[in-house]
Amino acid sequence: MSRIVTLTTDFGTSDAFVGVMKGVILGIAPEARIVDLTHEVPPQDVRAGAYLLCGAVPYFPSGTIHVAVVDPGVGSARRALVVATRTALFVAPDNGLVSLVAPHAAVRGIWDVSRSRSRLRTVSRTFHGRDVFAPIAAALACGAAPAGLGARVRRMERLAPARLRRERTRTLGEVIWVDRFGNLVTNVGAADAPGARRDGAAARRTFRARALSVTIGTHVLPLLDSYADVPQGHAVALVNSNDLVEIAVNQGSAAASLGLGRGARVIVRRD
Amino acid sequence: MSRIVTLTTDFGTSDAFVGVMKGVILGIAPEARIVDLTHEVPPQDVRAGAYLLCGAVPYFPSGTIHVAVVDPGVGSARRALVVATRTALFVAPDNGLVSLVAPHAAVRGIWDVSRSRSRLRTVSRTFHGRDVFAPIAAALACGAAPAGLGARVRRMERLAPARLRRERTRTLGEVIWVDRFGNLVTNVGAADAPGARRDGAAARRTFRARALSVTIGTHVLPLLDSYADVPQGHAVALVNSNDLVEIAVNQGSAAASLGLGRGARVIVRRD
Amino acid sequence: MSRIVTLTTDFGTSDAFVGVMKGVILGIAPEARIVDLTHEVPPQDVRAGAYLLCGAVPYFPSGTIHVAVVDPGVGSARRALVVATRTALFVAPDNGLVSLVAPHAAVRGIWDVSRSRSRLRTVSRTFHGRDVFAPIAAALACGAAPAGLGARVRRMERLAPARLRRERTRTLGEVIWVDRFGNLVTNVGAADAPGARRDGAAARRTFRARALSVTIGTHVLPLLDSYADVPQGHAVALVNSNDLVEIAVNQGSAAASLGLGRGARVIVRRD
Numbered sequence: 001m002s003r004i005v006t007l008t009t010d011f012g013t014s015d016a017f018v019g020v021m022k023g024v025i026l027g028i029a030p031e032a033r034i035v036d037l038t039h040e041v042p043p044q045d046v047r048a049g050a051y052l053l054c055g056a057v058p059y060f061p062s063g064t065i066h067v068a069v070v071d072p073g074v075g076s077a078r079r080a081l082v083v084a085t086r087t088a089l090f091v092a093p094d095n096g097l098v099s100l101v102a103p104h105a106a107v108r109g110i111w112d113v114s115r116s117r118s119r120l121r122t123v124s125r126t127f128h129g130r131d132v133f134a135p136i137a138a139a140l141a142c143g144a145a146p147a148g149l150g151a152r153v154r155r156m157e158r159l160a161p162a163r164l165r166r167e168r169t170r171t172l173g174e175v176i177w178v179d180r181f182g183n184l185v186t187n188v189g190a191a192d193a194p195g196a197r198r199d200g201a202a203a204r205r206t207f208r209a210r211a212l213s214v215t216i217g218t219h220v221l222p223l224l225d226s227y228a229d230v231p232q233g234h235a236v237a238l239v240n241s242n243d244l245v246e247i248a249v250n251q252g253s254a255a256a257s258l259g260l261g262r263g264a265r266v267i268v269r270r271d
Numbered sequence: 272m273s274r275i276v277t278l279t280t281d282f283g284t285s286d287a288f289v290g291v292m293k294g295v296i297l298g299i300a301p302e303a304r305i306v307d308l309t310h311e312v313p314p315q316d317v318r319a320g321a322y323l324l325c326g327a328v329p330y331f332p333s334g335t336i337h338v339a340v341v342d343p344g345v346g347s348a349r350r351a352l353v354v355a356t357r358t359a360l361f362v363a364p365d366n367g368l369v370s371l372v373a374p375h376a377a378v379r380g381i382w383d384v385s386r387s388r389s390r391l392r393t394v395s396r397t398f399h400g401r402d403v404f405a406p407i408a409a410a411l412a413c414g415a416a417p418a419g420l421g422a423r424v425r426r427m428e429r430l431a432p433a434r435l436r437r438e439r440t441r442t443l444g445e446v447i448w449v450d451r452f453g454n455l456v457t458n459v460g461a462a463d464a465p466g467a468r469r470d471g472a473a474a475r476r477t478f479r480a481r482a483l484s485v486t487i488g489t490h491v492l493p494l495l496d497s498y499a500d501v502p503q504g505h506a507v508a509l510v511n512s513n514d515l516v517e518i519a520v521n522q523g524s525a526a527a528s529l530g531l532g533r534g535a536r537v538i539v540r541r542d
Numbered sequence: 543m544s545r546i547v548t549l550t551t552d553f554g555t556s557d558a559f560v561g562v563m564k565g566v567i568l569g570i571a572p573e574a575r576i577v578d579l580t581h582e583v584p585p586q587d588v589r590a591g592a593y594l595l596c597g598a599v600p601y602f603p604s605g606t607i608h609v610a611v612v613d614p615g616v617g618s619a620r621r622a623l624v625v626a627t628r629t630a631l632f633v634a635p636d637n638g639l640v641s642l643v644a645p646h647a648a649v650r651g652i653w654d655v656s657r658s659r660s661r662l663r664t665v666s667r668t669f670h671g672r673d674v675f676a677p678i679a680a681a682l683a684c685g686a687a688p689a690g691l692g693a694r695v696r697r698m699e700r701l702a703p704a705r706l707r708r709e710r711t712r713t714l715g716e717v718i719w720v721d722r723f724g725n726l727v728t729n730v731g732a733a734d735a736p737g738a739r740r741d742g743a744a745a746r747r748t749f750r751a752r753a754l755s756v757t758i759g760t761h762v763l764p765l766l767d768s769y770a771d772v773p774q775g776h777a778v779a780l781v782n783s784n785d786l787v788e789i790a791v792n793q794g795s796a797a798a799s800l801g802l803g804r805g806a807r808v809i810v811r812r813d
Contacts, residue, residue, distance in 0.1 A: 023546075
């Protein structure tokens with residue numbers, strides 16, 4: 001079986017942490033296809049890791065195993081989990097990291113694998129990515145059922161959602177991520193915009209049909225379609241490729257130009 | 272079929288953009304072997320991406336599919352292309368990105384895949400790496416013929432070459448890239464040096480046999496063979512592993528030591 | 543045969559150097575499974591590369607081929623080696639890079655492959671990762687015996703060990719690595735601590751059973767079990783996942799908080 005195993009961590013790439021996890025996985029599941037999502041989650045930033053998983057997971061084939069390790073509680077009593085949704089399996093610490101990509105309604109099962117016999121024989125107190133999460137993922141890649149790896153449990157930790165207030169003519173949200181290009185990604189989804197219908201498919205179209213503006217800091221920007229809709233160096237608001245409102249600067253960095261970052265408030269208004 | 276698909280982008284590795292492209296590719300072409308060339312092309316720097324492809328593509332087996340996404344025009348009318356040479360296929364925006372590695376004489380065919388049915392069902396305005404280039408590359412990896420993916424076209428955008436003037440006793444060029452070590456890579460090839468013969472195989476040998484010097488900034492350096500030909504910390508000019516004249520500092524950074532970077536003028540002189 | 547080939551270099555990821563090595567390997571050994579350990583070894587820092595290999599190699603399956611290229615002497619007379627241990631093969635320049643992971647007693651054979659016919663047809667003076675080490679590793683991945691690639695030799699360069707002095711009630715060592723999280727990793731192993739027994743399996747247990755403290759700079763820290771044993775932002779000493787004494791700050795950076803880095807002296811004391 002040639003299952004895909006993705007890795008999302010805050011381990012960076014200057015140590016061999018990630019390579020070691022791959023060695024463990026391939027030692028157990030030689031046919032696994034390992035894909036890095038990112039290892040540059042800011043250290044211990046569970047919320048950032050949770051956001052990044054959300055945008056990536058839908059683009060992987062059904063049955064993919066997603067390992068996520070942003071784990072400030074390593075060595076404490078926090079549990080190690082396997083979480084199943086209809087299309088994916090997650091292996092992660094129980095700290096909310098997979099709670100955004102696996103909302104309550106989507107979860108088909110949660111198993112506590114903290115004491116699984118599939119862990120490495122020696123388990124350190126500081127590197128469960130290697131000793132717990134990698135071998136558990138490899139066991140799943142080999143076809144093990146989650147129920148064989150640990151006891152089923154009913155709950156997992158969930159992150160409180162970022163501030164989002166939906167009013168009749170405006171929606172208030174905040175910047176939740178600054179990407180590589182300096183684009184400011186907000187938690188306002190296409191379906192959250194004022195006047196948008198709540199049903200997924202139609203939301204985007206509806207959204208575009210209306211005249212909306214986005215206020216961030218002292219700037220008021222019309223909501224347009226793409227970076228190229230404004231001249232080079234100008235700021236623009238748009239719905240990004242994950243259906244979230246984003247503030248960008250065409251061929252520049254919105255974060256640098258506007259001097260704003262995570263947590264900055266945004267207001268999406270129907271004019 | 273186990274085709275190699277390489278990826279060259281300016282997406283960085285702190286987001287999951289690259290991982291998402293891999294998810295799309297493996298969902299369509301599960302046997303594809305995906306290799307990262309680099310994702311650290313400076314944002315929107317088409318010329319840097321074009322240079323990096325040049326040095327890498329010759330070292331991949333025939334039939335390799337190279338996906339390159341440095342795409343300041345995403346969302347605009349710029350086309351998405353498949354370009355075929357004798358040994359490789361390229362999937363990239365039509366902005367000159369593959370024009371250095373696929374010079375006019377080498378091109379066997381160009382297809383406009385902007386509207387291909389092989390794109391993802393929903394195509395965003397901001398992430399064609401995921402929605403257009405990845406699935407097109409995956410279709411090629413599955414054996415699709417380029418002609419089945421789009422209409423053949425005659426031309427693609429080409430970058431203007433970097434300044435290079437070949438005179439009888441000197442050649443004038445410029446620094447086109449600063450590598451990880453701070454080496455200053457120029458556009459003066461072994462075959463461009465004064466007195467060099469134009470035929471590939473002999474050029475390098477000819478080049479070495481003559482006494483040549485390289486002037487950059489206020490420095491005049493003899494052209495030697497390797498970093499180790501000068502003491503540690505000293506500057507040296509040599510023909511690098513891509514047959515380009517390069518200025519280096521043995522176990523140091525020429526960029527930092529000389530205070531020079533891209534665009535700096537160089538003169539290669541026969542003494 | 544589907545052999546794992548790992549890569550450890552100081553090439554960074556902003557150039558295509560690593561991608562090119564992979565192209566060469568896959569052109570010769572299409573079934574090789576290539577895994578990056580890290581490419582962020584500080585430029586020319588052989589000792590850092592040697593340390594990073596030590597922690598990673600034990601977690602790869604037997605028969606893995608480890609290519610390591612941190613090569614300040616490229617282009618000089620330094621040899622290219624294949625080194626065999628009981629469980630792994632190493633391909634690296636003869637500069638001490640694999641000497642920590644392959645101590646004298648573990649070495650089963652050393653071969654000088656500097657002039658091997660398995661090198662690329664054209665060998666540059668500046669990029670042996672591509673021209674020598676990658677094709678040699680690929681030949682091994684295809685099942686070639688080391689003896690078919692070069693002449694057996696008796697010795698290789700070895701790094702002088704970092705300063706370590708073992709006294710009756712204290713052990714003096716130093717910080718040899720600062721990891722991504724700012725953790726200060728020392729060369730004091732569990733078995734080196736005062737009062738520890740020398741035999742591997744028991745060392746860790748013995749170590750924990752005793753009251754030990756770690757002095758670094760002006761700080762004296764008790765040796766505890768995990769990051770979570772101290773409040774957030776507090777410093778802690780522990781035995782890390784490679785069985786080395788490490789100084790950390792829970793959810794912070796010890797390097798930044800203590801203002802210390804590689805070379806800093808540490809004393810492990812029995813109280």
